[in-house]
Amino acid sequence: xxxxxxxxxxxxxxxxxxxxxxxxxxxxxxxxxxxxxxxxxxxxxxxxxxxxxxxxxxxxxxxxxxxxxxxxxxxxxxxxxxxxxxxxxxxxxxxxxxxxxxxxxxxxxxxxxxxxxxxxxxxxxxxxxxxxxxxxxxxxxxxxxxxxxxxxxxxxxxxxxxxxxxxxxxxxxxxxxxxxxxxxxxxxxxxxxxxxxxxxxxxxxxxxxxxxxxxxxxxxxxxxxxxxxxxxxxxxxxxxxxxxxxxxxxxxxxxxxxxxxxxxxxxxxxxxxxxxxxxxxxxxxxxxxxxxxxxx
Amino acid sequence: xxxxxxxxxxxxxxxxxxxxxxxxxxxxxxxxxxxxxxxxxxxxxxxxxxxxxxxxxxxxxxxxxxxxxxxxxxxxxxxxxxxxxxxxxxxxxxxxxxxxxxx
Numbered sequence: 581x582x583x584x585x586x587x588x589x590x591x592x593x594x595x596x597x598x599x600x601x602x603x604x605x606x607x608x609x610x611x612x613x614x615x616x617x618x619x620x621x622x623x624x625x626x627x628x629x630x631x632x633x634x635x636x637x638x639x640x641x642x643x644x645x646x647x648x649x650x651x652x653x654x655x656x657x658x659x660x661x662x663x664x665x666x667x668x669x670x671x672x673x674x675x676x677x678x679x680x681x682x683x684x685x686x687x688x689x690x691x692x693x694x695x696x697x698x699x700x701x702x703x704x705x706x707x708x709x710x711x712x713x714x715x716x717x718x719x720x721x722x723x724x725x726x727x728x729x730x731x732x733x734x735x736x737x738x739x740x741x742x743x744x745x746x747x748x749x750x751x752x753x754x755x756x757x758x759x760x761x762x763x764x765x766x767x768x769x770x771x772x773x774x775x776x777x778x779x780x781x782x783x784x785x786x787x788x789x790x791x792x793x794x795x796x797x798x799x800x801x802x803x804x805x806x807x808x809x810x811x812x813x814x815x816x817x818x819x820x821x822x823x824x825x826x827x828x829x830x831x832x833x834x835x836x837x838x839x840x841x842x843x844x845x846x847x848x849x850x851x852x853x854x855x856x857x858x859x860x861x862x863x864x865x866x867x868x869x870x871x872x873x874x875x876x
Numbered sequence: 877x878x879x880x881x882x883x884x885x886x887x888x889x890x891x892x893x894x895x896x897x898x899x900x901x902x903x904x905x906x907x908x909x910x911x912x913x914x915x916x917x918x919x920x921x922x923x924x925x926x927x928x929x930x931x932x933x934x935x936x937x938x939x940x941x942x943x944x945x946x947x948x949x950x951x952x953x954x955x956x957x958x959x960x961x962x963x964x965x966x967x968x969x970x971x972x973x974x975x976x977x978x979x
């Protein structure tokens with residue numbers, strides 16, 4: 581089954597048709613709650629709320645916030661969900677499926693200021709209640725897509741079945757299946773094939789969703805597009821949320837720093853990093869995949 | 877006699893100060909949420925888990941380290957060496973299990 585949701589092409593393959601229907605329903609429902617591009621939804625309500633007043637978040641959205649914050653902290657807030665305004669300022673004001681981006685002013689990158697101090701602009705009061713302490717709006721982006729796919733795994737996992745969910749390149753494998761990593765230059769072809777067992781694979785890159793000199797991967801500590809010489813990074817992890825966060829870190833920080841941070845805080849990953857000079861680096865835990873084949 | 881009066885005044889002042897201080901602190905802790913012991917406990921739990929990067933200076937609580945962008949190398953996992961190679965100039969045909977930049 582193939583359909584569009586969350587600004588991405590969603591592929592459900594290998595599971596029974598009735599399970600596919602249930603999964604599709606969950607994904608579409610989640611999109612209605614958490615998409616930044618749907619006016620009047622639960623996220624829009626939170627984003628429009630005023631400062632210094634208690635705000636109630638729907639359970640699903642609050643769960644997304646909690647899981648995002650856990651990962652953002654491990655990522656030293658180079659990746660976090662408080663970038664809605666920065667994304668708008670960067671020209672990402674509507675869904676990519678709706679129109680091409682128009683952004684007249686060339687964007688500066690964050691090479692020279694990649695580590696500004698970060699303070700949480702929100703306080704979690706108690707279950708489902710928060711207070712905005714500074715002006716911001718949420719853009720959960722990959723966190724949101726990761727959460728809904730991870731939840732499908734939590735809900736529909738079956739030991740004896742082989743199936744996959746591909747949410748715009750964020751992949752979740754139940755059982756054992758072959759996965760590919762797209763070539764960032766020769767798009768439409770896979771540069772690597774490997775076998776995954778009960779794992780997630782996510783890819784972030786600067787070769788897609790870009791405009792003028794900009795792209796959509798922002799350094800969370802500066803609010804500006806990251807420029808670190810990495811064109812694309814793919815990460816295998818236990819969950820899509822982890823894989824997605826780690827892949828973004830590789831696209832933001834200088835490679836050595838990204839590797840050191842991830843080795844410390846995300847030790848259970850394997851990675852494939854493609855640099856702008858066309859070097860390919862593989863590393864991490866090789867036990868997470870089998871039968872890797874690299875194209876020529 | 878003067879000494880006794882003096883110590884009495886000091887004692888009463890001290891007790892009054894701590895009592896007043898305690899009442900003020902208690903009042904401040906209860907202004908944002910209802911005065912409910914369950915909620916109060918929950919709120920403290922959230923403070924512990926999520927709200928700990930609120931200070932004027934940016935600090936991390938994982939392991940009590942400060943964020944100075946210097947990371948320990950090779951302490952937490954046995955990743956071994958990276959493998960560098962020239963990227964392939966072509967690729968395989970894709971199927972549904974392909975992971976690319978967000979599409």
